[in-house]
Amino acid sequence: MTESVKIAVLGGGSFGTAIANIAAENGHQVFQWMRNAEAVEEILITRQNQRYMPDYHLNENLVPTTDLEQAVTDAVVVFVAIPSKSFRSVVSQIKPFINDSQFFVSTTKGIEVESFKLMSQIIQEELDTEQVGVLSGPNLAKEIAKRHLTASVIASADEDKCQLVQQLLSNDYFRVYASNDNYGVELGGALKNIYAIISGLAAAMGLGENTKSMLITRSLAEMSRFAVQLGANPMTFLGLSGVGDLIVTCMSPLSRNYRVGCAIGKGKTLEQAVDELGEVAEGINTLKIVYDKAEELGVYMPLVSGLYQVLYEGAQIKDVARNLMLGAHKQDVEFAIKDGE
Numbered sequence: 001m002t003e004s005v006k007i008a009v010l011g012g013g014s015f016g017t018a019i020a021n022i023a024a025e026n027g028h029q030v031f032q033w034m035r036n037a038e039a040v041e042e043i044l045i046t047r048q049n050q051r052y053m054p055d056y057h058l059n060e061n062l063v064p065t066t067d068l069e070q071a072v073t074d075a076v077v078v079f080v081a082i083p084s085k086s087f088r089s090v091v092s093q094i095k096p097f098i099n100d101s102q103f104f105v106s107t108t109k110g111i112e113v114e115s116f117k118l119m120s121q122i123i124q125e126e127l128d129t130e131q132v133g134v135l136s137g138p139n140l141a142k143e144i145a146k147r148h149l150t151a152s153v154i155a156s157a158d159e160d161k162c163q164l165v166q167q168l169l170s171n172d173y174f175r176v177y178a179s180n181d182n183y184g185v186e187l188g189g190a191l192k193n194i195y196a197i198i199s200g201l202a203a204a205m206g207l208g209e210n211t212k213s214m215l216i217t218r219s220l221a222e223m224s225r226f227a228v229q230l231g232a233n234p235m236t237f238l239g240l241s242g243v244g245d246l247i248v249t250c251m252s253p254l255s256r257n258y259r260v261g262c263a264i265g266k267g268k269t270l271e272q273a274v275d276e277l278g279e280v281a282e283g284i285n286t287l288k289i290v291y292d293k294a295e296e297l298g299v300y301m302p303l304v305s306g307l308y309q310v311l312y313e314g315a316q317i318k319d320v321a322r323n324l325m326l327g328a329h330k331q332d333v334e335f336a337i338k339d340g341e
Contacts, residue, residue: 008075014052014141016081024061031071040064056145072097084110091126105133109189110282136189137240138248147173153241155185184236192246193257193283195219199250200261257283
């Protein structure tokens with residue numbers, strides 16, 4: 001356990017709250033910034049974030065605030081857990097309050113629509129810093145709240161900073177591993193949301209276990225193929241932030257993207273599914289961005305294309321599924337290690 005330090009968490013959603021509370025339980029002073037003054041007041045009075053994490057007691061070391069300056073100033077690590085649509089706007093506002101020694105960690109699994117930039121790249125750009133990491137993995141916040149055994153990955157080129165985050169967050173139910181592949185870890189976290197929607201569709205249609213297994217493994221092949229085209233290490237996708245995150249979001253009804261897929265599979269429109277969820281499902285935005293990028297790069301992504309046709313071109317799910325089965329037969333494992341390598 002490292003000595004007590006100040007930590008900032010930007011974002012009042014479920015994962016931001018879970019991370020903030022873990023650090024607070026570990027004895028650190030944690031300032032959690034959120035826009036909603038009523039939510040701040042609720043936490044101060046009840047020690048609960050009822051909208052996103054009901055019945056989850058928040059440690060006294062966690063201080064909710066609507067004041068960005070109070071949250072960020074002199075924080076050793078700043079975790080940014082803001083939805084991708086608002087990410088750049090919030091990050092740009094903290095620049096007057098930061099210093100050169102601070103480390104910034106993105107926990108947001110999304111891609112910026114206009115630029116195809118990942119959240120860590122936005123932090124680098126807006127704050128003019130290389131002190132940036134990514135936290136990602138199979139981390140359903142509501143299971144963390146129940147203290148189910150969970151593991152995550154902190155990715156950074158700075159090994160010391162990785163060790164710092166590991167010390168700040170690790171406890172007897174939450175374990176943090178390290179990686180130096182920022183891009184692969186972050187891209188895996190963003191891409192898997194698309195395939196969680198597909199898995200939700202399959203579940204709603206009553207498709208069998210063979211189908212679910214096929215979808216998950218072909219999703220892994222597809223997302224790693226796309227990521228490698230963009231410069232990521234394919235081996236990263238065999239870890240927690242790749243196949244680990246993919247499995248949990250494709251199998252659990254706690255996954256927001258999975259729930260959106262289920263709702264659509266039961267006959268609801270995309271708009272109805274999103275409204276019913278009441279939270280951000282990053283996969284909806286990511287799908288459009290990745291579809292366009294794959295077309296631009298010429299990357300074969302039949303599952304992405306099929307979901308895009310269903311959600312935005314009015315295609316029937318059964319017709320798309322039939323076309324997928326008639327598509328090109330690609331290699332099962334595209335990044336196998338050859339003899340002598």
